[in-house]
Amino acid sequence: MRVAVVGLGKIGLPLAVQYASKGCAVLGCDIDPSVVAAVNQGLSPVREEAELDAGLAREVAAGRLRATTDTSAAVAASEVVVVIVPLMVDHGPDRQLDYRALDCATRDVGRGLRPGALVIYETTLPVGATRGRLGPALAAASGLAPGRDFWLAFSPERVYSGRIFLDLRRYPKIVGGVDPESTARAAAFYRRVLEAEVIAVDSAETSEFSKLVETTYRDVNIALANEFALYAAQRGIDAQQAIDAANTQPYAHVHRPGLGVGGHCIPVYPYFLIHDAPEGMHLPRLARRVNDEMAGRGVWLLAEALGTLRGTTVLVLGLAYREDVKETAFSPAWTLVQELRRAGARPLVHDPLFSADELRRFELEPADLATLPPVDAVVLQAYHGRYRDLDWAAMPGRVVLDGRSVLDAAAIRAAGKRYLAIGRPPA
Ligand SMILES: NC(=O)c1ccc[n+]([C@@H]2O[C@H](COP(=O)([O-])OP(=O)(O)OC[C@H]3O[C@@H](n4cnc5c(N)ncnc54)[C@H](O)[C@@H]3O)[C@@H](O)[C@H]2O)c1
Structure with missing residues (x-):
């Protein structure tokens, strides 16, 4: 054939x-x-x-x-x-x-x-x-x-x-x-x-719609997880632990909260339905807003922990929208950088999948993990394989924002840093 x-x-x-x-x-x-x-x-x-x-x-x-x-x-x-x-x-x-x-x-x-x-x-x-x-x-x-x-x-x-x-x-x-x-x-x-x-x-x-059902479901589900995380933060509850516990019931499939949803697919395909249903698709519309606001909320958490962002340097780990893929489309990293700059901070960006020149072409300030300048806070945006064995004791900064709720909070605390996460209580 x-x-x-x-x-x-x-x-x-x-x-x-x-x-x-x-x-x-x-x-x-x-x-x-x-x-x-x-x-x-x-x-x-x-x-x-x-x-x-x-x-x-x-x-x-x-x-x-x-x-x-x-x-x-x-x-x-x-x-x-x-x-x-x-x-x-x-x-x-x-x-x-x-x-x-x-x-x-x-x-x-x-x-x-x-x-x-x-x-x-x-x-x-x-x-x-x-x-x-x-x-x-x-x-x-x-x-x-x-x-x-x-x-x-x-x-x-x-x-x-x-x-x-x-x-x-x-x-x-x-x-x-x-x-x-x-x-x-x-x-x-x-x-x-x-x-x-x-x-x-x-x-x-039907075939076209099935893909939009699959992807919009994920976006709405993540938005729900994010709302759960925001609620849990107010109550001092570990949202991730609650979600993991709830998911042991076979009808619950709640996804992970985080700093937002990027890529060409999940944050985009809900609009294929939204454009086509001017009077409907209320949940997908709302989910888009909730997920798009998460990076800004992360910056707000940092501002609260540091007292102010003005004059601070913040290292963003991961420009890619998710781990181990060289793709920047709609990455929450863009909002993070923009909001950090707006608040008067100096964002540095590291991503093992992008060279320093590639990052500069995006008008970002690249960071080399081996020769980091003094940094006030670190944000984990994309959990690349390279970040799995980071030595937090050797990393600068007094605050770590774990944007994917994946890091070892105890190890970060043991390294003398404040640990913040979307979906976990601060410590
Ligand atoms: N990337 C994903 O994770 C993913 C997952 C599931 C589905 N998809 C679907 O796959 C589609 C393609 O995604 P991708 O990640 O492979 O894109 P990509 O950007 O990696 O590749 C697209 C390729 O198409 C080529 N191209 C553009 N216009 C062309 C033309 N007129 N004639 C011939 N080639 C042309 C480009 O040069 C490029 O090599 C997406 O739009 C999406 O619908 C992507």
Whole structure:
């Protein structure tokens, strides 16, 4: 089976390797020539992805995976086309959608589309986009009709960067087409290339909605955990202990409180529903506000502990929105830095995944853990693997804000520092 994967990013490249490892002849397509060149040398431009380096080198050497910038030609040579180019959003308060990359990829796919091909979108989309926007764009560029001349489905990508191959083996694959034949063909494709269970749902819309249900649930759940943490702080209760205790009941799945929710997915996809339901989606709206306010609350906690932030130096550990992924989109670190500066503090940022020059390009002041200047407080924003064995006794600062409730509070106290956390009583 010949498969084109359009978009060789953090998700697309592992998918291309996965399909090749199942014997498909894969053509990976990307507009970035440096990505294409690296892939054709068997070198992954995506770091921190378990199994990817070895898998890519193996599949390229075996001749099962090749990359190209010519998407239309690759599509013309393929029976199945998987599109995993991001749908961007702007950084305004409403996160307006920016379809440019996806529309451009869709045009290129349409130009190469041949009768009988199956096109599957995996990029998270608003409900109705596969049938209402992308299908017609493919039809306009190809002169072919979906559901008659070619097959069209949506299947959300549910994997977690860093452990994509593991998740591909274990997370059920949800598939819904614009018609039953498209659903059946897409389900048959995934049964061939994945080991996970394949779940066919009624329609492309159900499939699109399932991803928004999954991600919005997580955002709302985290907001609830954050509200629990704020309440518990007033009562001097350890919220994390209470949540862990509650979660021993099988119906409770409360997530962890923290300094906020970042990344391209969880803080963004609720807006796909919110935009589409002007009168509804009250909880997702509120959850967004609660989660976005958490970084500011963290800064307020620091101000209270230090007396004032004016003239202080605060070290932020982790620019990435979460541990061990080199991604800054909507990271709570941005709000932390902004609020610290507004309060008159000097924020320093350390992140083992970013060089000092990369941090400077973001207009941040980089910190080197080996040669730190005097620091008043440290904030753990992203719990990178590198931070697991930090020697707190050797770290400067008299206050530590554990933004993820993961550090050893006793060790920090033993190092003579004040320990603060979202979700744990101060000590
Ligand atoms: N990153 C995640 O953790 C994650 C998890 C689940 C699902 N997803 C879904 O995967 C999508 C892609 O995410 P990602 O992290 O792989 O993005 P990414 O930014 O890492 O990669 C996107 C790639 O697409 C390429 N591209 C852009 N426009 C193109 C075009 N017109 N034609 C061909 N290639 C083009 C870019 O050059 C880049 O290499 C997301 O939008 C989301 O819907 C992501």
